[in-house]
Amino acid sequence: MVTIKTFVFNPFQVNTYLLVNERNEGLLIDAANYTREEDAVLTEYLEKYNIKLTHHLLTHAHVDHILGAAYLEKQFGLLPVTHSKSLMFLESAKEYGSVFGLQVQPVTNPVSFLDDGEDFLFGNIEIKALHCPGHADGSLCYYLKNENILFSGDVLFAESIGRTDLPTGNMNVLLSSIREKLFVLPEETKVYPGHGEPTTIGHEQKHNPFL
Numbered sequence: 001m002v003t004i005k006t007f008v009f010n011p012f013q014v015n016t017y018l019l020v021n022e023r024n025e026g027l028l029i030d031a032a033n034y035t036r037e038e039d040a041v042l043t044e045y046l047e048k049y050n051i052k053l054t055h056h057l058l059t060h061a062h063v064d065h066i067l068g069a070a071y072l073e074k075q076f077g078l079l080p081v082t083h084s085k086s087l088m089f090l091e092s093a094k095e096y097g098s099v100f101g102l103q104v105q106p107v108t109n110p111v112s113f114l115d116d117g118e119d120f121l122f123g124n125i126e127i128k129a130l131h132c133p134g135h136a137d138g139s140l141c142y143y144l145k146n147e148n149i150l151f152s153g154d155v156l157f158a159e160s161i162g163r164t165d166l167p168t169g170n171m172n173v174l175l176s177s178i179r180e181k182l183f184v185l186p187e188e189t190k191v192y193p194g195h196g197e198p199t200t201i202g203h204e205q206k207h208n209p210f211l
């Protein structure tokens with residue numbers, strides 16, 4: 001059994017998801033806390049519920065999704081885990097952030113990576129990484145088979161898809177990723193995207209205008 005808490009952080013309104021397992025351990029997907037107030041919101045929640053953070057996963061390393069990574073490293077000694085193709089985004093985050101007026105604290109390079117189809121256990125919860133390029137190289141969606149839950153990052157949104165006009169973006173590749181990796185999941189799968197409201201695979205199969 002997993003519980004999910006959603007925080008919405010930074011000017012780009014990124015969904016930061018906190019998963020808590022049966023041991024009261026916490027896994028963050030895209031720590032996007034940017035201001036000191038947002039850092040405090042996150043830390044106070046963890047303290048209030050006595051949650052020990054054990055993982056930080058990235059759906060991809062666009063600058064809006066990694067703004068809290070340096071804080072997690074400093075505060076909890078946690079390095080992000082992601083696909084190896086995200087490294088170039090992490091390494092250029094400082095310069096890229098300044099284009100958007102964001103001050104990005106440097107993030108130490110991850111020491112462990114996930115590849116397509118790889119899975120691991122978070123307590124009793126099995127999490128599978130699905131490599132879904134097209135929005136940004138190294139994009140991973142995270143599928144919790146036993147819970148019927150998908151974290152889709154900026155690949156698939158409620159009735160929309162990720163933009164493809166940024167470096168390494170490609171519309172055809174993105175549509176193939178969604179069709180081949182995500183639309184093969186059960187239609188009742190609940191989808192938690194990187195921005196906006198949750199949806200389901202079945203709803204997107206019927207109503208997503210891009211597909």
Ligand SMILES: [Zn+2]
Nearest residue numbers: 060062136154
């Ligand atoms: Zn993105």
Ligand SMILES: [Zn+2]
Nearest residue numbers: 062064154194
């Ligand atoms: Zn985003």
